[in-house]
Amino acid sequence: MAELTADRVERLKDADVFIYHGKIYIPASYTAGAVGSRFLIEMRDNKKIMGTRCVACDLVYVPARSVCKHCFAQLDKWVEVSDRGTLQTYTVAGQANGVQPVDPPIIYGVVLLDGASTGLVHMISGVDFEKLAVGMRVKAVFAEKRVGSILDIKYFAPL
Amino acid sequence: MTERVGIVAVAQTKYSPNRADANEGELVYEAVRQVLQETGLKFAQDGSGIDATVTCSQDFWDGRTISSCNVMSYVGHHHSDEDKVAEDSLNAVYTAFARILSGHQDVILVATHCKESQGDKRGIENAAMDPIFLRVLGLDFLSAAALQARRYMYKYGITPEQCARVVVKNRGNAKRNPLAQEPMEITVEDVLGSQVLASPIRQLDSKPTSDGACAMILAREGKAKKLARKPIWILGASNCYETNYLGDRDLAECDALVTAAKKAYKMAGIKDVMNQVNVAEISEEYSYQELLWMEGLGFCQRGEAGRLLDSGVTQMGGQLPVNPSGGMLAGNPTVVAGMARAAEAVLQLRGEAGEHQAEGAKKALVHGFTGACGQLQGVMILGN
Numbered sequence: 001m002a003e004l005t006a007d008r009v010e011r012l013k014d015a016d017v018f019i020y021h022g023k024i025y026i027p028a029s030y031t032a033g034a035v036g037s038r039f040l041i042e043m044r045d046n047k048k049i050m051g052t053r054c055v056a057c058d059l060v061y062v063p064a065r066s067v068c069k070h071c072f073a074q075l076d077k078w079v080e081v082s083d084r085g086t087l088q089t090y091t092v093a094g095q096a097n098g099v100q101p102v103d104p105p106i107i108y109g110v111v112l113l114d115g116a117s118t119g120l121v122h123m124i125s126g127v128d129f130e131k132l133a134v135g136m137r138v139k140a141v142f143a144e145k146r147v148g149s150i151l152d153i154k155y156f157a158p159l
Numbered sequence: 160m161t162e163r164v165g166i167v168a169v170a171q172t173k174y175s176p177n178r179a180d181a182n183e184g185e186l187v188y189e190a191v192r193q194v195l196q197e198t199g200l201k202f203a204q205d206g207s208g209i210d211a212t213v214t215c216s217q218d219f220w221d222g223r224t225i226s227s228c229n230v231m232s233y234v235g236h237h238h239s240d241e242d243k244v245a246e247d248s249l250n251a252v253y254t255a256f257a258r259i260l261s262g263h264q265d266v267i268l269v270a271t272h273c274k275e276s277q278g279d280k281r282g283i284e285n286a287a288m289d290p291i292f293l294r295v296l297g298l299d300f301l302s303a304a305a306l307q308a309r310r311y312m313y314k315y316g317i318t319p320e321q322c323a324r325v326v327v328k329n330r331g332n333a334k335r336n337p338l339a340q341e342p343m344e345i346t347v348e349d350v351l352g353s354q355v356l357a358s359p360i361r362q363l364d365s366k367p368t369s370d371g372a373c374a375m376i377l378a379r380e381g382k383a384k385k386l387a388r389k390p391i392w393i394l395g396a397s398n399c400y401e402t403n404y405l406g407d408r409d410l411a412e413c414d415a416l417v418t419a420a421k422k423a424y425k426m427a428g429i430k431d432v433m434n435q436v437n438v439a440e441i442s443e444e445y446s447y448q449e450l451l452w453m454e455g456l457g458f459c460q461r462g463e464a465g466r467l468l469d470s471g472v473t474q475m476g477g478q479l480p481v482n483p484s485g486g487m488l489a490g491n492p493t494v495v496a497g498m499a500r501a502a503e504a505v506l507q508l509r510g511e512a513g514e515h516q517a518e519g520a521k522k523a524l525v526h527g528f529t530g531a532c533g534q535l536q537g538v539m540i541l542g543n
Contacts, residue, residue, distance in 0.1 A: 017179050024222065030290040040291075062406075063292050069402055089313065089410060091305030093357040097281030100297030108302050110310075110406050119406035121293060121306075129358075134313045150292050 035066040035075070042080075043153065044146040051116055053077040062116040063150075082114035083140040084159060092129050101151060105129075111138055111156050122150070126157035164259045165383030165390030166541070167376050168194040169502040174340035174371040174490045177276040183221060184233035187214075187272040190374035191234055198376055198386050200266065202235035209376070210264040211240035213255045215248035215271040217494050219283040234270045234374075247442070248373065249497025249527030249537040253396045255377045265379045266386075272372040273492035280368070287530065289404060298405075300444075301365070303531035305357035307410040308447040312359065314411040315454075315462030319359055322446040323350035324468055326363050326488055329443070332475060333485025335514035340490025341367050350446075364446040369490040373498045375505070389509045394522070395427025395540040405531060416455030416528075416536040424457075427540035432457050432524065436540070438507045438517040439473075439481045439524040440500035443488055448533065449481065452526060456538065480517040483507065497527020497537060508543040 032040055035052060042048040051060040052075040054068035062081055067074060090109040093100075100106055107127070110119035124138060138156040146152035170193035172178075178186055195201075201208040212235045216226040223229065227236070227243035242258075244251040248271035255267040284299040311317060327347055333339035345363065353362040376386070383390040399419035402408060420432075429435050441456070443449035450464035458479065459467045467473060473481035482488075484503040491499045504523035506512040525539040 019179060022222065028290075032291055036291060063404075069407070089306045089310035091302055091309060091357045091359075092355075093302040093305065095281070095301065095356050097285060097297060097299050098279070099282060099285045099294070099299075101295060106297065106302075108296065108298060108306060110306060110410070118404070121296065121298070121404075121406045123296060134309070149295060151295055 033066060035064050038078070039064040040148040040152070044148045047083070047142045048080050049083055049113060049140065051079050051081050053079050059117040060115060061118050062113055062120055079115065081116045085111040085113035085116070085120070085138060087124070087134060087136045087138055088112050088119050089134060090124060090132050092132070107132065109138070109156065122153060123155040124157070125155035161260060162380035164256050164393045165378055165380060165387065166393065166505050167378050167383050167387035167390050168197040169373070169375040169505045170194050170197070171338050171373045171499055171502050172371045173338045174369050174492070176340065176368055176370070176490070178274060178370040179276070183216070183229045183272050183274060186274065186370065187230050187270050187372040187374065188233040190372045191268065191270055194268070194374045194376050200376065200386070202239055204239065206265065209235060209266050209268050211242065211258065212236055212268045212270065213242045213244060213251045213258070215244045215251035215269070215494060215498065216273065217245050219286060220273050220275070220278045220494060222278065230270070230272060235268060240264070246494070246529040246535055247497040247527040247537060248495055249501060249525065249539060250398060250535070252375070252377070252498060252501055252539065253398060253537060256393050256396055259377060259379050265382050267377050268374065269377060269498065270372070270374040271495045271498050273494035274370040275368045275492045276370050284531070293405065300531045301360065302357045303405060304445045305360045306405065307532040308359050308445065310410040311447055311451050317447065317450055317462070317465045319351060320347055321450065321465035321468060322364060323347040325443065325446040325449045326350045328468070328474060329449070329482045329486040329488045332483050332515060333489035336484050336489070337513070339485040340369055342485060342489060360445055366444050366487045367490045369492045371492050371495050371499070373495055373502050375498070375502060389543065391505045391508045392542050393539060394542045395423040395425070395429065396538070397422035397426065398535060398537040401532070401534045401536070403534065408532070410532055413451055413455035413533055413536065416452060416533065416538070417457070419536045419538045420456045423538040423540055429540060433459070433479065436479065436522045436524045437520040438483065438504065439479060439526070440484060440503045441481055441486065441526045442496045442500055442528050443482070443486050444493070446488065449486070452528070452533070453481070455536070456524065456526065475515070475517065483512065483515040483517050493529070497525070500527060501525045501539060501541070504541050508541055
């Protein structure tokens with residue numbers, strides 16, 4: 001809900017309206033699919049980051065996916081990409097939004113892993129904010145306990 | 160030859176941080192009532208009035224599945240032909256335009272609403288992310304926009320000062336727009352001194368929470384000329400979608416917008432947009448977006464939008480005033496923003512924008528987008 005600003009309090013006072021506070025209960029399951037599942041399993045069991053290659057477009061998609069968005073070919077060629085890469089962009093997100101996996105401030109970044117054609121969106125840690133820079137080299141730090149989630153990579157840290 | 164499609168009436172509510180005094184239906188009715196009164200039209204299924212209604216709202220913002228049910232008795236859905244478009248409302252105008260061009264319908268009401276005050280903005284945005292690969296990271300459109308802003312500024316040398324000047328211009332323009340929510344007399348220093356939300360984006364680089372609604376009536380040419388003294392013609396329209404996974408894009412680029420613009424310009428016969436369009440209303444939830452979208456729309460070369468802004472071209476009185484209304488930065492709800500831009504462009508082309516009128520506007524560019532980092536981009540060219 002928006003903050004109760006002076007303007008808003010004034011309006012509420014005048015309007016004398018009823019506000020009903022509700023919540024919707026909607027559990028949902030999300031299927032990773034055959035390709036997404038293998039990507040997550042390789043990360044969980046072997047600490048490997050896998051991509052799928054489109055030979056015709058000469059692209060390696062990470063996270064792996066089943067169809068090339070350019071030529072619509074079905075992708076079945078798996079390649080392991082490096083756990084090291086280059087930071088394409090980053091932000092220090094200071095605002096809590098209720099759904100973050102760790103307390104803010106959180107550094108988010110897009111990492112182009114060596115051998116991949118697409119960037120992996122993840123968190124960056126173990127670096128002072130003022131030392132962050134586009135182009136810096138980073139390396140995946142895997143979680144001790146891995147469960148088959150993108151959070152099996154805890155974060156990327158500077159090399 | 161197919162008849163043109165005209166916009167015969169537009170209305171917006173005043174944009175407000177919280178309209179707790181009105182539910183969604185009552186809010187949108189404020190705008191709908193004005194366009195019905197202006198045209199004298201009634202809803203009718205025999206071809207004698209409004210043939211159909213196209214609405215735009217978003218289920219998560221309304222907190223219910225099938226959000227159009229929220230407003231049906233206020234927008235003529237009762238025993239009528241209805242269609243709902245989600246995402247940005249400029250696409251609802253595009254849908255109504257296409258319906259009329261099909262020859263199947265002559266007169267359509269388009270109405271949109273959103274009450275951001277009632278929802279959890281960051282939670283709703285997080286829910287729009289891929290659940291397995293992005294949502295669990297806690298990303299929202301703010302942190303995504305910050306990734307895009309950094310990449311754009313890094314790649315093309317856009318400065319925080321130039322982004323801040325967008326805010327100073329648009330919040331300043333809003334002082335002359337009676338419907339604007341948060342006009343401000345501010346300086347570049349004020350913007351650069353405001354709280355960092357997600358670097359490099361600061362509080363004043365972003366728009367305030369907003370409630371509001373907009374309505375307009377579209378008609379085929381023959382009827383439009385009877386319904387309005389100054390019908391405004393839709394000369395070209397298009398949209399285009401980016402890839403969904405944020406890492407797939409170079410976030411400094413906006414290829415979908417480039418494509419949407421090219422298609423809309425082709426339809427409208429625009430070859431040199433800078434010299435053929437006189438005013439632009441561009442959706443900018445964050446300050447960097449006005450600059451990035453200007454480049455995507457082809458008003459200048461890549462990386463040149465900051466200098467274009469600095470030169471004064473996009474100020475009121477410049478060759479191409481951008482966002483005379485104050486834009487989204489002065490306060491428009493998401494969802495409503497694209498249609499608010501179109502309504503403002505209609506006022507400009509009619510010469511009825513009052514204090515914020517741009518001189519002698521003949522053709523206007525309207526832009527809307529939705530999603531993280533501008534995933535769906537819509538462009539429309541209007542003319543009088």
